[in-house]
Amino acid sequence: MRLILRDDTFPIAGRFTIARGSKTEARVLYVALEDSEHTGQGEAVPYARYGESLEGCLAELEAVRSRIEAGITLDAVQTLLPSGAARNALDCALWDLNAKRSGVPAWRTAGLHALNPLKTAYTLSLDTPEAMAQQAAANARRPLLKLKIGGPGDLDRVEAVRAAAPKSRLIVDGNEGLSFDDLTRIAPDLHKLGVLLIEQPLKVDEDEALLGYACPVTLCADESLHSRAELARCARLYRCVNIKLDKTGGLTEALALKAEALALGLEIMVGCMVATSLSMAPAMLVAQGADYVDLDGPLLLARDREHGLEVTGSILHPPTPALWG
Structure with a gap:
């Protein structure tokens, strides 16, 4: 088996801005696993908020190149690298390679009855x-x-959007940008404006303030939840969890996290970083049946990968084997 590593850049359509800053391009980690007949692909987005960089992820993978190229299983991947972007790209590339080798689609291996389009x-x-x-x-x-x-001006923003798009359902994402006082002040008004969900309003080290708070809008953990290791804590503070493959370290852990979250009665959101269809394709398996799907990465790009997902309005169609799975 041969490991191929690459740093790819895709332009964003305009500028993408969150509470922590702006960017005009998406830099992604590309991983491919090749044997004599097949190639499996994976993609991930290292996130500085979690202490990650493209250079660091490439170094992580180079450090274990010999073990990967000697042949590796999905179970072994989980202990080879910590949760995060590097393991995500490797894990998803191996899922893809296994599907191409066996002729069994990844969604079937994941125990799904079908892979349906998603909104x-x-x-x-x-x-x-x-x-x-x-x-x-x-x-x-x-x-x-x-x-x-x-x-x-957050409330002004939501009011302006609601007036401009009166028929759309709304969710908001604080990206740790609010204080507890901010949240309790605006949450009742957000509820009146029809906001369904608030993602990660508080900083990770401040969200214990949510314990016992009866927010009128469902609160969703994002930065506070990476893998199953944080799930019990988040279940005390939030009613919903945002599962992202870049945080879990791949599809394998994401599927396990979703199963445990559902067993705890939590609502499920499946999210993404700004990335190409290659990142969205494996996430579509986790997003089947989710309460909220936020896999719009390719919609925000000026250019997607070859064989990208077919998109009709806000509907994502399942990937072709030429892309993934």
Whole structure:
């Protein structure tokens, strides 16, 4: 088996802004596993918020190259690297390679009865209320809009978006940008505006303040939850969890995390970083039956990978084998 590692860059359509900053391109980690007949692909986005970088992830994988190229199983991948972007790309590449070798689709191996199209949220970047209203008006036909918030004027932003897209369902994402006082002040108004979900309003080391708080809008853990290791804690504070393969370290752990979260009675959101269809394809397996799907990464790009997902409006169609799985 041969390991191929690459740093790929894809331009974003415009600028993508959250509470922590802005970017105009998506830099992704590409991993391929080749044998004499087949190639399995995986992609991940290292995230500086978690102490990751492309250079660091490439070094992580280079350090275990000989073990990978000697032949490795999905079970072995889970202990070879910690949860995070490097393991995600490797894990997903091996899922893809196994599917191509066996002729059995990845979704069937995952225990699914089918891989159905999914309706994804569409993200509006953090901006002024006026600019976010323009974004919303341009996407008012979409059934679910996700707003980035996390600063002065948040309520004005949501009100402007609601007026510009009166028929769309709304969720908001604080990206750790709110204080507990901010949250308790605006949550009742967000509820009145029809907001269904608030993602990670508080910083990870401040979210214990949520214990016992009866928020009128469902709260969802994102940065606070990476893998099953944090699940019990998050279940005390949140009613929903956002599962991202870049956090879990791949499809294998994501599927296990989803099963345990459902057993605890939690709602499920499946999210993504700004990335190509190659990142979204394995996440579509986890997103089957999820309460909220936010796999809009390719919709935010000016250019996707070859053989990218077919997208009809906000509907993501299952990947072809040429892409993944």
